[in-house]
Amino acid sequence: MKRIKIMMPIVVSAALIASVVVGLFGCAPAPATTAGETTPAVETKAAEVTTTAPAKKPVIGFVMLTLTHPYHVEQMESGKKAGEAYGVDEIWLSSEVNMEKNLANIEALIQQKVDAIVCDPVDVKGILPAIDKCKEAGIPFITSYGKLEHEWAYNTPCADRDNMYGLTQIMAAYLNYDGGVCKLVGLPGQYCAEQRKQGFDEAVADIQKEHPNFKVLSEQPTDWDPVKAEKILEDWIVAYPKIDGIITSSDGLLYAAVDMVKRAGRENEINLFGHDGDKKALELVRDGQFKADVLLGATRLEWFIVRYVSDILTGKNPPRAVEMPTYFVMTDETAEKCYANGLSKDYSYITPEKAIEWATQGNLEFGPDKEVTYKEAEF
């Protein structure tokens, strides 16, 4: 017993040191794998001797806001598949919605001398010093779904404000410009959350000029947290005897509402409108539980970004700010109703079936064999 007590700390310490050493060796870029997959065994033939080293694959470092939100998890999974198709290695890091970690991750990637850094910044101003360091190191810096002003940065903004503006118009038209709606906001201060909130607020202001009966009952921040969103939804269902629509900045925040409105017996009263174009959300649009969504798609976004970065690294000189194409998604019945109620035909749409196809197969639009024409973003 005494021997065990003496040996135990030594054994545990040795195990800890071994895991650190393995981890350090594991930090070198390795072929991207997903859970459950194994990297293919490397075959060697003793008779063959190569005199030239194999060409080094470019390494892209991804610094994400989080790797826990389902949207970001899907981004990572798709990004790995896109990386395999484009012949690049990848490193994925999470900032856990923390600015300090955001900066530290970028510095770590610079130290590892990656070929490009893709970043979803926690704060568009706070990240600027890190971009200066990328410039010093000669490493291209690309925003993931963001827009910031720095001469060294490449930007891939999505038209968040315009998309949310349009989605709000669709919601208002669906409700015949009459009723009370609630909005789930993302993380206050974060670029895309602020853009989406701005789009919603502007649309409401414009709608209310002609339709004062269209009212906003509540707008609450969720910090992109599905559990917090669920609490807010529960409180709204109690606080407001009549809610005509709930619109969200992200699909993941609204899934709990599907079951909740059903249990409250209000599924015919409360209409749900999503944003992001998650596969699950698109299925809900197809089945009628969501009325409309915006196809951004984590899979599409990541294929688009990997394609863009690949074009930058191979010297194709794409524009410094490019917009990823997005689409409104609704069924034909919903669209008919909205147009009949006065929605402008400028708000075109695609069906959920088409959206699901595009959302799950990013290579259909942005694969290596596809011609991609970049739409230069306004700056």
Next chain:
Amino acid sequence: MIEKRSPSAYSSVRAKYNLFLRASQKLGPIFLVLFYSLFVFLIKPRFLSIPNLANVAQQIVPIGLIALGQTFVLISGGIDLSTGSIIALSSVTMGVVFGLTNNIWLAILAAITISLCIGVLNSFLIAKVKLPAMIVTLSTMSISMGLVLIVMGVMKYVFFISHPFLYLFGGERIFNIPYSFILLIFVFLLGYLVYNHTKLGIHTRASGSNELSARLAGISIDRNMIAIYMLSSLLAGLGGVIITCRMAIVQPIIGASMTMLLESIAAVIIGGTSLLGGRGTIQGTFIGVILIGLISNSLNVLNINPNLQDVFRGTVLIFILFFDRIVNREA
């Protein structure tokens, strides 16, 4: 001319004041709940409506469960920072196993088992290897967060689950009282009995007050510590089961788990448990959990501006702790 009070009148006022302070010391958290509820009720009467209170009762269950475990840990002089991420791990594990097997009991067993595994790791490293609790539980928090992604990766996408058991503890109510809240009360009653009437409770207080004296008195500190950290992780695992029942959708909730960890610790402190160990009550933690739940709920009910919510929440907590300090110092 200054009016002078007679000594007897002064002592009568002073006596009443002392009585008030003694009552506040014992009943401080309850006073705070009542005072805060009244304050919000005056602005928004719907705050104290039965449906809203039922919502609060439902929403505090996961925080309450991890706060109960945290109470034992803090009183013993330790801390458990892994409970938030154990909740996320338990929730995802239950969802994924149910998604694969369609067996609710197997899913719950898997969730509890994986939580206890983290508890075993915590217990072993803290009690046997003698590593600091804060570092160990920070590390296992990180491990648990990573495991959430690995477990979730089995299914790739978010998915819904449905089963009568999920509905029972997810939202069903009896006389407007959620079944999950009844479960919480039952668990707290058990916790009260364990804390006040078993050796585990007595030894927990003793080791938190003075570990050396407790050791000299023949208390097995290591065994006590193992039991406490296992209890803490078990309760966190149960919290994860409840979350899955409520959400009925399986997705990583790690962001939420950090908030729940902080709120649970705040609830325990508000309830009178000392961060230094040795002092605390189960009933105090229960009241603290209710207060935290009411504060969170009031942000939505009052429709506080999103940009001001954190300021509001922090200000209320400072006021609460200030009141507690004044009462305890004066008494």
